[in-house]
Amino acid sequence: MTHRRPTALVTGGIGGFGLALARLLLARDFNVALADLDVERGRTVAEELDVLFIPLDVGDLAANHRAVSLVETHFDAVDAVFLNAGILGQQDPSEPLDMPAYEAIVSANQHGVVYGIDAAVPALRRSGGGRIVVTASLAGLVPMAGDPSYSMTKSAALAYSRAMAQRLVGERITVTVVCPGFADTPMLGALRPAFQEAGFPILTAAEVAAGLLLAHDEGEPGSAYIVQPGLPPTPYRFRNVPAARNSVGASVAVPAGLSAHAVDSAASTDVSS
Ligand SMILES: NC(=O)c1ccc[n+]([C@@H]2O[C@H](COP(=O)([O-])OP(=O)(O)OC[C@H]3O[C@@H](n4cnc5c(N)ncnc54)[C@H](O)[C@@H]3O)[C@@H](O)[C@H]2O)c1
Structure with a gap:
């Protein structure tokens, strides 16, 4: 019996977690497609890694469907979809609500998951089943007072994914979620020195990518893995x-x-x- 190479699509694919995950997937002999909003860097990175790059705004439903179709056409099937794109929100919640910032975070972090699942499911069905792994955040479980919209969208991603996991379990489509703590990626940006000064440990992107892969490999439907410094990825009960x-x-x-x-x-x- 011949086994075809599995194919994975990663959104937010050229960010910190996305790239670290791409490297792990390539080492596991996956076909890898990276989708991201940052087209210029995406093309450069894809050439370096020799993977497929797809320009994508995850907040656009039709574009999510086009991205999944492209991956399916290119590699013949889709087996795993990592819905990982995300952004931070308004950093000073004591200021009046910044509508463009609010709409942008809901679009990327919440619509990106809802639309991503909608686009992934038909292709995973055609593959006879598959895996969806959503990158939420600890901020979806623990209130993040510095960025309430971020907490809200990550809670939404978690709740939606767990409910969809129940609906899809009969179709051999397993939805799992990963909730990382603070990690050293471009997203951490200006916050990094504060963690260093406080001596607070932060995760590497590789540690989070290992958690994403574990959720892919072993996660029960609807499970949510916590990834924290100094601990193995742990399913949250x-x-x-x-x-x-x-x-x-x-x-x-x-x-x-x-x-x-x-x-x-x-x-x-x-x-x-
Ligand atoms: N870094 C952390 O501390 C941390 C902790 C917990 C959860 N997360 C989550 O992990 C995920 C990955 O974050 P990261 O740390 O690798 O950050 P990152 O900024 O390095 O990467 C995020 C990537 O998403 C892309 N992106 C943003 N908006 C997009 C959109 N609308 N459509 C498509 N792509 C888009 C960016 O271009 C970037 O390449 C995010 O969902 C983030 O919220 C990060």
Whole structure:
């Protein structure tokens, strides 16, 4: 039996995590397509790595579909899609809301995941199943007071991906999420000296890329891996949400079809407990 090379598409593919992941995927003999907004650097990087580059604004639904089609046509199939593009938001939340900045972060971090999943699913179905790995953030689990819109969009990415994971599980499409802490990439930018001064450890892009690959290889549907300095990537166990009680005080499950899970059925600890 012959095995074809698997194909992966990475959005935000020429950023810190995207590039580190591309290197890991190439070492694993994947066909790699990198999609990114930064077209000029994208073309240079793609030539250096000998991978396919696709100009993409992840906040454009039709462009996401075109990107996935291009990858499918070029490599015959798509097996893994890493929805990793993202930006920071307004850095000073004490200022009045900056509408263009707000719309830009929702577009990249939230629409980018919703549209990316929409575009990936038909191609993954044609491959007989596959993997979607979403880069959220610890800021989606822990409030990030310095950038509330960032926290909001990363929570949205996490919630949407976990709900979609339940819907897609029967189609052999596994959706997982990775929530990294602060990492040394261009995104950290001006914040880097503050971490250094405080002696706060920050992740390398390679450590996060290893977490993304682990989520791809081993992640259960809807699992969310925490990547923190000094710890192996760890699945986060979402705390129980109390179930509804009926008139005699017994807990009742949500009707089938409305939720794949009765609330209360998940594990009850988080990684810090
Ligand atoms: N660096 C961190 O500390 C950190 C921590 C947790 C989560 N994250 C998340 O990890 C992901 C990757 O971030 P990174 O640290 O590699 O940052 P990065 O800035 O190095 O890379 C992000 C890439 O996304 C691209 N991009 C931005 N908007 C886009 C759009 N609309 N369409 C397509 N591409 C777009 C950028 O051009 C860039 O190449 C992001 O989603 C980010 O929010 C980063």
